[in-house]
Amino acid sequence: MTLRSVTKVFTAAPSRDGDGVDLRRAFPAADLKDLDPFLLLDHLGPTPLGPGEARGFPPHPHRGFETVTYLLEGEIEHRDSWGNHGTIRPGDVQWMTAGSGLVHSELPGETLLREGGTLHGFQLWVNLPKLDKMTPPRYQDTPAASIPVVRNAEGTVSAKVVAGETLGVKGVIDTRIPILYLHLTLQPGARFEQAIPKTSNALVYVIEGAGQFDEIEASAHQVAVFDRGGEGVRIANPGPSRVSLLLLAGEPIGQPVARYGPFVMNSKEELLQAVDDYQQGRMGVLG
Numbered sequence: 001m002t003l004r005s006v007t008k009v010f011t012a013a014p015s016r017d018g019d020g021v022d023l024r025r026a027f028p029a030a031d032l033k034d035l036d037p038f039l040l041l042d043h044l045g046p047t048p049l050g051p052g053e054a055r056g057f058p059p060h061p062h063r064g065f066e067t068v069t070y071l072l073e074g075e076i077e078h079r080d081s082w083g084n085h086g087t088i089r090p091g092d093v094q095w096m097t098a099g100s101g102l103v104h105s106e107l108p109g110e111t112l113l114r115e116g117g118t119l120h121g122f123q124l125w126v127n128l129p130k131l132d133k134m135t136p137p138r139y140q141d142t143p144a145a146s147i148p149v150v151r152n153a154e155g156t157v158s159a160k161v162v163a164g165e166t167l168g169v170k171g172v173i174d175t176r177i178p179i180l181y182l183h184l185t186l187q188p189g190a191r192f193e194q195a196i197p198k199t200s201n202a203l204v205y206v207i208e209g210a211g212q213f214d215e216i217e218a219s220a221h222q223v224a225v226f227d228r229g230g231e232g233v234r235i236a237n238p239g240p241s242r243v244s245l246l247l248l249a250g251e252p253i254g255q256p257v258a259r260y261g262p263f264v265m266n267s268k269e270e271l272l273q274a275v276d277d278y279q280q281g282r283m284g285v286l287g
């Protein structure tokens with residue numbers, strides 16, 4: 001397998017969003033506006049929280065793309081303007097196709113708020129092709145128990161398959177375009193290769209430890225972006241401690257991106273329509 005090279009490595013800057021959620025926004029950032037089809041990646045926490053300290057994302061709309069929430073610790077209670085409601089717990093993934101639009105809140109679960117704890121997770125935004133932007137909203141609420149975790153033959157690499165396929169195991173979540181979303185853990189000395197279609201864009205986000213990608217090293221909170229010059233990527237852990245990371249790859253959509261806050265469409269006119277639909281309550285109302 002020919003291997004892709006890393007074109008850039010940069011560090012996700014600490015930031016804050018919602019009503020005071022500490023996070024690192026990997027992109028959009030000065031170093032990377034987006035990586036078609038990926039529009040945004042936030043690393044939430046890990047933030048230790050005392051009783052009553054947990055914060056979240058009060059009601060806000062979305063249209064034209066998908067939000068993927070993957071939680072490692074804590075809990076997020078989700079509620080939307082069409083009556084959907086649920087709690088995302090550690091290991092769970094919520095793959096939400098906002099499509100034509102909804103208003104939702106993502107707030108700390110009752111236990112996390114009352115007792116405190118740690119909030120730690122990720123939110124990824126995946127763009128939708130023009131034809132799917134106005135599809136009815138859809139949820140794939142996927143509990144940890146339904147998400148496959150696979151190990152290599154040596155037992156030195158574990159992969160949680162959120163989407164796509166690795167080591168002969170397929171994820172259970174449907175995606176509109178081909179997406180690979182793996183949470184990989186490499187023990188010291190481990191090496192891992194993953195085939196990725198030559199047409200797809202790919203990046204890694206390092207959660208913990210330091211890994212080697214091609215010849216380039218990246219450590220916790222760093223993003224490494226791959227070129228499209230090979231059939232796959234090689235990830236190694238040359239260090240003394242384990243490395244944990246997200247490997248994301250997706251088929252670029254290749255259409256114009258018009259973006260305004262929580263709306264991602266193809267043209268300015270469609271954005272104005274989205275703002276109007278939201279303000280007129282056509283995405284529903286969350287009381």
Ligand code: FE2
Nearest residue numbers: 057062067106
């Ligand atoms: Fe949201």
